Amino acid sequence: MITWDSxxxxxxxxxxxxxxxxxxxxxxxxxxxxxxxxxxGALPQIWLRQSVLDRLKIASEVLPNGYRLVLLDGWRPKxxxxxxxxxxxxxxxxxxxxxxxxxxxEMTMNYCSKVSDDPVQPSPHLTGGAVDVTLANASGVELDMxxxxxxxxxxxxxxxxxxxxxxxxxxxxxxxxxxSGFTNLPSEWWHYDYGxxxxxxxxxxxVAEYGPIEHI
Ligand SMILES: C[C@@H](N)C(=O)N[C@H](C)C(=O)O
Ligand SMILES: [Zn+2]
Numbered sequence: 001m002i003t004w005d006s007x008x009x010x011x012x013x014x015x016x017x018x019x020x021x022x023x024x025x026x027x028x029x030x031x032x033x034x035x036x037x038x039x040x041g042a043l044p045q046i047w048l049r050q051s052v053l054d055r056l057k058i059a060s061e062v063l064p065n066g067y068r069l070v071l072l073d074g075w076r077p078k079x080x081x082x083x084x085x086x087x088x089x090x091x092x093x094x095x096x097x098x099x100x101x102x103x104x105x106e107m108t109m110n111y112c113s114k115v116s117d118d119p120v121q122p123s124p125h126l127t128g129g130a131v132d133v134t135l136a137n138a139s140g141v142e143l144d145m146x147x148x149x150x151x152x153x154x155x156x157x158x159x160x161x162x163x164x165x166x167x168x169x170x171x172x173x174x175x176x177x178x179x180s181g182f183t184n185l186p187s188e189w190w191h192y193d194y195g196x197x198x199x200x201x202x203x204x205x206x207v208a209e210y211g212p213i214e215h216i
Pocket of ligand 2: 125132192
């Protein structure tokens with residue numbers, strides 16, 4: 001599992017590739033979940049680097065028949081990352097009243113990155129190289145993935161031992177995304193990276209492609 005300390009030596013990404021917005025298509029359904037839930041700073045559209053969208057197209061094409069991608073979140077402004085971190089920390093504190101301080105922060109960081117626009121180690125979603133994604137069936141109905149999106153529990157870990165359809169759905173999503181060049185965050189079945197420092201760490205690359213980017 002990645003730690004921010006273990007990945008400090010990865011060189012900063014400098015790509016100037018723009019952010020582009022995703023729209024509903026034969027490849028995917030867009031469901032900007034944080035905007036729909038009223039989070040401060042959230043945008044009504046999902047924005048990602050062009051190469052990330054290209055790879056998502058590949059992922060949608062390698063999915064077996066009957067599955068569709070559902071894009072839940074992409075690029076984030078710092079303000080939204082802060083709101084999500086605070087919300088997640090509060091949720092975890094309520095569920096684990098004995099956790100506090102650094103231990104609470106560390107547990108929170110399994111499910112939401114700390115807020116950083118540092119060029120070397122930005123919060124992954126600030127780079128436009130992180131995407132939260134799930135699966136729907138051919139009718140657009142979201143599938144059971146074994147835990148809720150953003151559920152801060154062991155069940156959200158990608159390889160958590162589930163039985164039946166949810167385990168199968170996770171494997172289908174994982175296989176399509178990995179084949180398309182993404183890496184997965186082990187604590188979240190829905191979070192995939194391409195081009196940022198987290199992707200570089202899991203890909204054993206010494207340089208990232210993407211640093212933080214402002215939305216214009
Ligand atoms: C908040 C959650 N959807 C997420 O994206 N978590 C990762 C760890 C992140 O914030 O980078
Ligand atoms: Zn994510």
